[in-house]
Amino acid sequence: MWMLVNANGYTLAPDGGNFSALVMDGGQIVAVGATDDVRLQYGARVDRVYDAQGATVLPGFVDSHLHLAWLGMQMNMLDLARATSAEDVLAQVRQRASTLPSGAWVLGANWDENRIANRRMPSIAQLDRAAGGRPVMLRRVCGHVVFGNRYAYEQAGLGIHPANPSDGHFGRTPSGDIDGYAYEGATTLLERGIPAMSGSELERSIAAAIDSALASGITGVHSEDVRHVGSLYRTMDIYHRLQAQGKRLRVHQLVGFDALEEYGEWLVEQANKQPTIEELDWLETGAVKLFADGSLGGRTAFLQHPYHDAPTTRGTAIYTQEELNHRVAQVRKFGLPVAIHAIGDGALEIVLDAIASVPAVAQRDRVIHAEVASEPLIRRMAALCDRMIVDVQPRFAASDLPWVEGRLGLQRMPYVCAWKSMLNAGLYLCGGSDAPVEPIQPLLGIHAAITRRLPGTSGDGRFMNEGLTPYEAVKLFTHGPSYAIHREDRKGTIQSGWMADLTIVDTDISNSQQLEMIPRTCVLQTIVGGEIVYDRLR
Template identity: 40%
Template sequence: MVSKRLFVNGRFTTLDPSCPFAEAVYVEDGRIRMVGGYEEVILQAGRADVERVDVGGGYGYPGLVDSHLHLVAYGMTLSMLDFSRVTTKAELLKMVRDQARMTPHGEWVRGLHWDENRLQEQEPPTREELDRAAPHHPVMLTRHCFHVQAANTEAFRRAGISRETPDPSDGAFGRDERGELDGLVYENASRRLYEAMPPSSRAQKKEWLRKAAREALSKGLTGVHTEDLRELGSVSDAWHMYGELTEEGIYLRSHHLIYHPFLEEAADFGLQTGTGDPWRKTGAMKMFADGSIGGRTALLSSPYTDAPSARGMPIHSQQELNEWVRRAREKGFSVGVHAIGDGAAEMVVRAFQSHPIPPGGRQRKCDRLIHGQVLRSDLVQALKHLPVVVDIQPRFVVSDFPWVAERLGSERLAYAYAWKTLLMSGVDCAGGSDAPIEPLDPILGLHAAITRRPPEDPAGGYLPEQNLTPLEALRLFTIGSAVAAGEENERGTCSPGKAADFTVFDRDLLAANADALLEARVSMTVVNGCIAYRG
């Protein structure tokens, strides 16, 4: 592996105030040693033992890092039915029926990204409809938010779920007016359906990861913050599997959130927040405080505007949440909590305040409030005074509007998806996709943060006062992701001494025309000074 490279003929935006723009970057042993003008850098680094890499006039930026996704799950979903563009139940059911015809009897039919708000009928598929579409197969279809499933009778039979099955404390089974199962399964009630499926082999899981990692690099991502333990099932297997990627020459950095049931296993394996190697780092313990707005399981402090009897569903009591945070601190972990509604965010803030991050340790640590879609002003003020990063997903605006306005109402909408407010208030934010819920492509995330509208919609965007500037959007996926990982001294800017991770595009991502972003193509993804992807 070449240890010295000089990247020339580029237009680099470094995000480092001491040298905001550069024409050349000199890399040695995976570290940036010098950035600046071509003549300046070539004078210092133009030696015979240095490999020159022509960037071809491309536009370089600090390596883009997705601060919240599920990489293995993303790879897994690449082989499932995708209902994201389906607009009628008839079309959805035809896809299920066609897939069932091609699938041996008795094997599962899986699909994802259905959303009743995008269907003409404005209602989800029912158990009976799925029975008719696939009478000889168990069927489970995952809603776009991944917090609600639609299943048929055979799937329920395999899972041992019947009319008499009680709801678990952290989920629910949908029922009709007669008390019969209607096919919908909310939150962790789906656990039994997953347990009824045949286990995937390690080789299959590895292939999901391999495909997803290559896809990430091709989109310009130099690293990901990922939570995979629900798919991989073992801390040690996850750790070794990612290590094998590097050995195969797939150079993608990974920062791993530890799903809370695996906390003890992770600690016994010798992990805590900040441990790892240059390619794999341990992140926060991850847990859920609520569900999704689309499924009306996100916990709000007052009822949903379009469903006055519903406020959402807490996954844990305040006491349970506090106790998990305490246990994480005891094991040396920071904590990241999925909290979409303001009721859930309030619980998370209380838990963080009850058990703050202890001082000291090998690395600066911060907690994460993941999603934070509905945040009252008092919660924003509380977050300012905590070592917390808010993990935001700009694409959620594109997916959730306009129907979310009916769920939340005009008063609550004023402090929903308020990314600009968070930044202006001094709250650290990082940008992610939550793939496979949203597309993996960071360009789509940047476009959504800047325009707050779908690519095909020329209108002014939803709540345009919350639009971010191109520079603010870029910082979410660079400096913001580095801060979330406690690694702002290691990455996030193209600065001497930092890791040589950067992404080169064929056009300027900071240009005034945001829609031109959608035409941007990755020319080169550089990780640790190595060309991990070339377009």
């Protein structure tokens, strides 16, 4: 049993408020209150006392939507986030290629044509020359578009005239040859040429991503890793091993629809094993993940009306209404909820129809992103709010809004990242980073939810009527993810009997006068299950 005192603490509980001390024992919070009162009651029984010295103590941050395995994998790839010209991209490819043996893949991520001069990436021929005969695959920041050279297409067995899959397409030159770009499901066909990672490589990658999460103040994640690791059993085995090695992070695993049959087998095994609620608090599975569309950046988000800057297309609907309904019904046969990616309003409409077409289950369905949502669609979501939650990514408001008007036109901009309207309509929201698409740090997401602009920029963000209060923004990353998985009675707030998951920072991020300090705020300690798992002061 140990005691934390002299804190600037926020319980975020409905009937709670501030506190300055708490006691933890056996991974749970035992008492919360004023320092003098808690000392008087528990001082003689605690083993140690930690003086917070006025630091701000919050319920442990939880990221409701990211990809830990993918994040770890990208740590060993070229990071093209700062590339501002085609030559920048080529220079990084040349440098990396010079360090690799002949035939090895040059892998990169995070390019964004909106940051590239004239919005022009290199040509496929330039990429061929820069790589010196090596295959190259560079993933766009959104994850829904990749750019590969001819050697990559050869290694994947696609050639220069590959057929388009039903759920994506390849970019073409006027003559019909590939131009290097692959969109949505076509990216999977190109990726199949990349040599698979070994189990030890995957384990090291995920371990590095966990370390990054803990250093960011994250105590738990809702991750989707099976499609990157290749198997649900393999994924869960890696996490079990890492947790046994001391990687203390709570993991709620979403499972892609392609692994549904394997997931069914897993559920039968788990029912026979009957894991305890305490075991599930550390590692469990949840909703089945589906994609209804792509991304606005890649013009593959499916819209109700054509793109403003590409009026011949509405984007890519991964499924027809009937196909999506059928898949959701298949998931329901296992008694499971769905978590469906929907960026565009056209995709959101299809998703709401699909969810409404099947009976509810005990766990909550979730719509992931809902980046473009008109008032009628928000009302439709609100009508389903007792059985679903909206999983939003606040950093999209900072990184996307500066260029999204070009995609959608000014008339549709009020519908973009309309989170305040969703809250006012009675919807429940949870917050994630979508890392590695956006930075993993929840503090950056909290800042974006409030200001709707990037750190270091001045003035108001776009459509500030949709900005959240500091309290609402922090709840996205604390109470919201717990509510999404029916754990709001055990975590997400600081109360006696709740799990002892805490994030301690050096700035009072609830103070509206210190908003510009939020991106520079330091995580001092991350506490999971009553144990300090990250300590900046050590």
